[in-house]
Amino acid sequence: MGKAKRKSDQRSAVSGQTSGGRAVLSIIGDSPLVEEYAELCGSKGYDVVVVRDSKGKGQKSKAFRETGAIPPETSLALELTNTDLPAKRKNIEQLSKALSPATAILSSSITVTATQQSSWIDKKHRLVGFGALPGFLDRALVEVAPTVFSPPETIEVVRTFFHSLGKEIEIVQDRVGMVLPRILCQIINESIFALQDDVASPADIDTAMKMGVNYPLGPIEWADRIGFKNVYAVLSALEDDLREDRYRVAPLLKQMAEGGDWWKQSGTTS
Amino acid sequence: MFKHLGVVGAGTMGAGITHAAALTNTDVMLYDINDTILRRALERIKTDLRTGVKKGKITQEQMTEAVTHIHPRTSLSDLHSCDFVVEAAIEDLRVKKDLFKHLETSVKTSTILATNTSSLSVTAIASVLHRPERVVGMHFFNPAHIMKLVEIIAGRNTSRETVQKAFDLSKFLGKVPVVAKDTPGFIVNRVARPFYGEALRLLGENVATHEQIDRIVKSIGGFPMGPFELMDLIGIDINFSVTQSMFDQYFGEPRYRPHPIQKQMVDSNLLGRKTGRGFYEYSDEKAG
Numbered sequence: 357m358g359k360a361k362r363k364s365d366q367r368s369a370v371s372g373q374t375s376g377g378r379a380v381l382s383i384i385g386d387s388p389l390v391e392e393y394a395e396l397c398g399s400k401g402y403d404v405v406v407v408r409d410s411k412g413k414g415q416k417s418k419a420f421r422e423t424g425a426i427p428p429e430t431s432l433a434l435e436l437t438n439t440d441l442p443a444k445r446k447n448i449e450q451l452s453k454a455l456s457p458a459t460a461i462l463s464s465s466i467t468v469t470a471t472q473q474s475s476w477i478d479k480k481h482r483l484v485g486f487g488a489l490p491g492f493l494d495r496a497l498v499e500v501a502p503t504v505f506s507p508p509e510t511i512e513v514v515r516t517f518f519h520s521l522g523k524e525i526e527i528v529q530d531r532v533g534m535v536l537p538r539i540l541c542q543i544i545n546e547s548i549f550a551l552q553d554d555v556a557s558p559a560d561i562d563t564a565m566k567m568g569v570n571y572p573l574g575p576i577e578w579a580d581r582i583g584f585k586n587v588y589a590v591l592s593a594l595e596d597d598l599r600e601d602r603y604r605v606a607p608l609l610k611q612m613a614e615g616g617d618w619w620k621q622s623g624t625t626s
Numbered sequence: 627m628f629k630h631l632g633v634v635g636a637g638t639m640g641a642g643i644t645h646a647a648a649l650t651n652t653d654v655m656l657y658d659i660n661d662t663i664l665r666r667a668l669e670r671i672k673t674d675l676r677t678g679v680k681k682g683k684i685t686q687e688q689m690t691e692a693v694t695h696i697h698p699r700t701s702l703s704d705l706h707s708c709d710f711v712v713e714a715a716i717e718d719l720r721v722k723k724d725l726f727k728h729l730e731t732s733v734k735t736s737t738i739l740a741t742n743t744s745s746l747s748v749t750a751i752a753s754v755l756h757r758p759e760r761v762v763g764m765h766f767f768n769p770a771h772i773m774k775l776v777e778i779i780a781g782r783n784t785s786r787e788t789v790q791k792a793f794d795l796s797k798f799l800g801k802v803p804v805v806a807k808d809t810p811g812f813i814v815n816r817v818a819r820p821f822y823g824e825a826l827r828l829l830g831e832n833v834a835t836h837e838q839i840d841r842i843v844k845s846i847g848g849f850p851m852g853p854f855e856l857m858d859l860i861g862i863d864i865n866f867s868v869t870q871s872m873f874d875q876y877f878g879e880p881r882y883r884p885h886p887i888q889k890q891m892v893d894s895n896l897l898g899r900k901t902g903r904g905f906y907e908y909s910d911e912k913a914g
Binding site: 487492495496497498499526528529531534535536538539540542543545546547549550553554555556557560561563564565567568569570571572573575600601602604 | 767773774775777802804805806807809812813814816817818819820821823824825828831832833834838839841842843845846847848849850851853880881883
């Protein structure tokens with residue numbers, strides 16, 4: 357069945373020590389998600405390499421190093437782009453070319469399914485999707501979406517990797533939005549529809565949801581933390597995928613994603 | 627500021643509001659149609675106050691004092707001295723309209739009339755009055771003596787002063803008021819719809835099991851309860867009818883469309899905790 361061959365393709369030492377040093381982890385994608393993951397993985401003992409075209413101008417971190425090229429000795433790659441799908445495709449294609457077929461690619465699959473992403477590359481067995489949005493990295497659980505091409509060995513690599521970060525995995529079907537991003541971003545969308553309809557002020561909407569139904573954060577402050585660009589990316593991906601009016605993005609949310617944080621100062625009551 | 631508060635309807639919400647007000651040493655005229663209901667409400671308030679003492683939230687003295695401020699009444703004309711009346715009758719537009727008509731003739735012209743509703747239009751309730759500008763919505767959350775939030779609903783004709791007085795009363799009762807326009811679901815019931823609706827869609831599309839969705843929402847999202855646990859607690863029938871009502875009031879807006887899973891569960895009497903089974907089984911709890 358080719359299972360033996362597949363097995364030999366997989367490197368199971370992703371989370372452990374590769375011979376002669378720490379496991380090299382390459383991370384590529386959107387800020388601030390890349391930095392969040394790089395810090396966490398660095399703190400867990402990985403040799404973290406952030407791959408960027410132009411070297412970051414920001415402050416240097418001790419937890420990771422930056423390069424312009426993908427290190428071929430990478431034992432696991434993380435692709436963390438949610439907003440710019442052509443860029444994501446380019447990254448996945450480059451990772452696939454630069455790395456040995458034994459190296460697994462873990463890619464955020466919230467705005468584009470892992471299945472679709474694996475259609476961009478030859479060695480489809482190496483790619484597994486997972487849920488990565490800014491602001492949730494301290495959580496003990498992560499959503500993982502294998503594809504029909506993912507053998508158990510690849511999923512084990514992923515499980516071992518997340519265990520090494522102190523996380524359990526929850527395996528869900530490979531669909532746009534996964535579970536939490538879909539529920540949460542739809543709550544945010546509804547809150548922005550309410551804001552757009554002038555039902556209440558942003559502060560009152562947040563207060564109402566925190567005190568009325570015990571939400572840990574108000575939906576608008578939550579969107580601010582995740583980034584309106586990311587929320588918009590999730591919602592418009594859902595809209596494209598599901599093609600129902602239910603997933604229509606609030607026009608005001610689109611403006612908030614495009615226009616910066618003008619709305620924070622503006623009065624909302626007319 | 628609020629020497630005499632009227633509460634109309636001695637059910638769960640009316641009792642909770644009375645409880646909260648009595649603890650501020652405000653005299654509350656608690657109205658209902660008969661003594662039996664009022665006696666039951668008073669017992670309930672006393673039980674809740676005792677729980678408050680046991681938990682160290684209030685002192686024995688506060689409890690004793692609070693009880694002296696509750697005045698059960700079976701005649702609406704006894705509410706004449708009240709500066710502010712909160713109506714907490716059943717969620718039925720006809721009943722509420724009828725009550726408000728009677729209330730208007732029973733109280734002073736300056737009295738603010740608030741309706742505690744989660745789903746009815748404040749504007750529609752106020753429409754039966756000669757002076758609709760003094761009617762305002764005050765959506766308390768259950769249990770009303772514990773939950774801090776009050777949604778203050780400005781109807782189409784509600785005056786600014788009326789909204790301000792409802793705001794002041796909420797603060798006076800130690801609540802956290804937010805102001806919302808009179809639109810279906812106000813803030814909370816509207817913005818919370820996708821919490822249940824998307825979870826049901828995810829389940830229906832087989833993206834994950836209900837246990838997985840609850841686990842993900844709690845563990846990654848940090849919500850205190852998962853959507854399926856919460857629907858079981860609220861009652862799947864109640865949650866379904868709130869959704870259906872939002873859907874109808876927005877003339878079929880697809881964001882509020884109920885899910886067939888809800889209807890099927892209601893049809894099969896799997897209503898959640900109260901029937902011993904909903905999305906989960908509650909075998910060790912009493913059913914019915």
